[in-house]
Structure formats: structure tokens, C-alpha cells
Amino acid sequence: MLAAIGLDETHEAAYRALVSLGAADVSDLARRLTLGEPDTVRTLRRLERHGLAARASGRAGRWVAAPPGVALGALLTRQRHELEKAELAAALLAEEYRARAAEPAVHDLVEVVTGAAAVSQRFLQLQLGARRDVCALVTGSPVTVTGTANSTEEHAAGRGVRCRVVVERAVLDLPTGLVELAAAIGRGEQVRVVERVPAKLVIADGSLAMVPLTSRTAEPAALVVHASGLLASLTGLFEAVWREALPLRLGADGGTVREDAPEGPDGTDLEILSLLLAGLTDASAAKQLDLGLRTVQRRVKRLMELTGVTTRLQLGWHAYERGWVARSPRTSQG
Structure with missing residues (x-):
């Protein structure tokens, strides 16, 4: 001490x-x-x-x-x-x-950091140095720099920094993927899901970005991009992926499932919808939420009856129309 x-x-x-x-x-x-x-x-x-x-x-x-x-x-x-x-x-x-x-000179706009220790240290500096916001695209494949919602933004979120994370669907299938994402959402971070993200990326305060370079043979490396046209392009890439991604809704407390559901969807219904719209099967969603498969199927059936639809595709459309799950307008940056 x-x-x-x-x-x-x-x-x-x-x-x-x-x-x-x-x-x-x-x-x-x-x-x-x-x-x-x-x-x-x-x-x-x-x-x-x-x-x-x-x-x-x-x-x-x-x-x-x-x-x-x-x-x-x-x-x-x-x-x-x-x-x-x-x-x-x-x-x-x-x-x-x-x-x-x-x-800045042109050659100073992009740094190449090599070596696992150097890359991890620079990544830590980036997230600890953020003062306003951190944006991240997270892939499902492991790389030198860890970047799940739980590790990439945890330090920043603790200081009140706004955190937005887009994960690809494969992250949900990782052993601790949903647990870490639920913890991140519980800290107030915004998490969305897409089928695939174009690249792993972290941006701090719109002034510094880091792009890990993956290779099975070469030494771990990453690009650190300073304020420039390239950084503006990376920021635009993140915003485009963010607009197209589906918001992820997960409960942090694992509360009791209510079978006597009210007229509208309850919290568990919304979690199920969020996971299904993110691409999980009924069985995977049931496993992740610690529910029975029949419970998930029964809740989905009730939601379909509630909205008067006959297919799950229609249920997803109605879920957006009714505001149960929401996607930002294409003109929005948030």
C-alpha cells in the first residue's frame, strides 16, 4: 500500500x-x-x-x-x-x-509500432489518454492487442469518456464474449453488432487511431495514425459501420425470467430479440441467456402474435418500427 x-x-x-x-x-x-x-x-x-x-x-x-x-x-x-x-x-x-x-511532415503522420510489448504499451497509452470519446471496431479473431468492449474501453468508461463499440457477430460466440459485452453495456458503453467489421480499429478523441496489423508469420505490429486525411477516412469508416450496425441489448443482472409477460416486451424479450437480430440461433440465444430453448421459442412466438406477423423477418421490421430496437438514422453520427 x-x-x-x-x-x-x-x-x-x-x-x-x-x-x-x-x-x-x-x-x-x-x-x-x-x-x-x-x-x-x-x-x-x-x-x-x-x-x-x-x-x-x-x-x-x-x-x-x-x-x-x-x-x-x-x-x-x-x-x-x-x-x-x-x-x-x-x-x-x-x-x-x-x-x-x-x-507535420508526411512521414510523421503514421507510425509503425512493432513487437507485442510495444504494441500493447502504445494501445494502453491511447485508451488512457482519451478525454472525450473512444470508438472501436472489434473482430472475432484474437490479435496482439485485446480489444473487446470489456478491455478496450474499460479505463476510459471509468473516467466518463463516451465509448462506442461495434463488434462482429463472431465475438458473441466467444466463451466470454457476451459476459464482457454485458459488463460493458452495464458501464454505460454503447455496443452494436454487424456480421463482419472491415478491420480492427480504435480511435481516441478523433485525433489518434490505432490499427493492429495481423500476420501469422511476421512480428506483431500496428499502425498509429495521427490527425490527417487518413485519420478522417478511418473515422468515416467507423461512423459508416456504426450506422449500419444493430444495437445490442443485454441484461447485466441476469434477472428472473417472467412467464406472465405484459402486453409489450419485457427486458428478457428485448435481450432475445437483440441476440436473434445479431444472428444467433434460438439455441445459442437460450444458452447465452441461461434460458430453456422452449422458453425462447415461446417468447418469440408471443412477440409475433403481439405484432400480428407470420415470419421472423417481419418481426424484426416491426421491432424497429415500434422502437423495441433502434438504429440511428443514416444522417446521424451517433
Whole structure:
């Protein structure tokens, strides 16, 4: 817990032991920490440099703990000061970067990042750096950079950043696909489904995009695209796929199924409709929602009777007409 102020587990354990005992001999502390005495002495000297421990006067080999309120308070104050300086430096560097990026050279508009560790690190920077919105196209095939709704936008969603995700239907068939998507929807993210997405893509704040490059033989790599005509094209691609995708409706609580359904569809009906319109079979939808196959079929039949249709295609059309599931107008960007 004290790693943020520069103490590892051993040093924290030693300080806690000293606080608990008030004072202790090196030998006693070594036994308590299961360390050799030389290592214990080195640990105590480190605590002394941090102002957390001191040698007892009048007795060699005995150490006392500094009062936590004073000692830790001083360290926290210093750490906050260092963080403030780091934030100021980051702001100045960001301003300098924006100034230099106003007229970027053509070769600076696209970066090629290679290596699994480098790609993952750059991807993390992109999602943590987002301030307004994150848009993502997610494929069903694994790649170096994970990008399901649960992992790609989780950090951003926690900061109130708007997240829009389009997944291809194969994601729903992954072992944890629906669980992760339900969690994402529960966090307030918007998730839609299409049969296939053209490419895996993540865009942050409309100013930076990342496109993983997949190859079975070459080293993992990705393109990082800065503000440019290419980025505008990628943004347009996302918006076009978003407009054509079907909204996904999933319950986060797995509530009890109601057989005495009201006149309109209840939450479970809407979940079933959403999965069926996304391309799942009755059996797959039943399995994903932990329902019986006959329950799903009975609910679909009731919805068909409710809308007065004879085919599921007509049911899907009526579902849109009645607003049970909705697609944004083609002129909308959201």
C-alpha cells in the first residue's frame, strides 16, 4: 500500500512491525520478518533515509518507529509536489508537441509500432489518454492487442469518456464474449453488432487511431495514425459501420425470467430479440441467456402474435418500427 511513496513490501512490513512494537532489536525484527540480520539492517537504514525509523539512543542495535502521521505525511506531501511538477512538465511537453504537430511532415503522420510489448504499451497509452470519446471496431479473431468492449474501453468508461463499440457477430460466440459485452453495456458503453467489421480499429478523441496489423508469420505490429486525411477516412469508416450496425441489448443482472409477460416486451424479450437480430440461433440465444430453448421459442412466438406477423423477418421490421430496437438514422453520427 505504501509503494506509491517508494517502499516495497519488505520495507512496508518492517515499518509496520516497528509501529506495532514501538521499538525492536534487529534480531527480533529479523525473526518477525523472516530475514537475515544483514538484510534487516539494510531495510532499517532505508527506512531511516525516508525518515520512518531511527536508532534508539543508549542501546545499540535497537530501532524505533517515527510517528506515521508525521513521517508518512511528509512523504506524501513530497510525492504530491513531485506529481505536480510532473503534471506541469507533461502539459508543457503536450503544448510543444501540438505546436510542432500543426504542420507535420508526411512521414510523421503514421507510425509503425512493432513487437507485442510495444504494441500493447502504445494501445494502453491511447485508451488512457482519451478525454472525450473512444470508438472501436472489434473482430472475432484474437490479435496482439485485446480489444473487446470489456478491455478496450474499460479505463476510459471509468473516467466518463463516451465509448462506442461495434463488434462482429463472431465475438458473441466467444466463451466470454457476451459476459464482457454485458459488463460493458452495464458501464454505460454503447455496443452494436454487424456480421463482419472491415478491420480492427480504435480511435481516441478523433485525433489518434490505432490499427493492429495481423500476420501469422511476421512480428506483431500496428499502425498509429495521427490527425490527417487518413485519420478522417478511418473515422468515416467507423461512423459508416456504426450506422449500419444493430444495437445490442443485454441484461447485466441476469434477472428472473417472467412467464406472465405484459402486453409489450419485457427486458428478457428485448435481450432475445437483440441476440436473434445479431444472428444467433434460438439455441445459442437460450444458452447465452441461461434460458430453456422452449422458453425462447415461446417468447418469440408471443412477440409475433403481439405484432400480428407470420415470419421472423417481419418481426424484426416491426421491432424497429415500434422502437423495441433502434438504429440511428443514416444522417446521424451517433
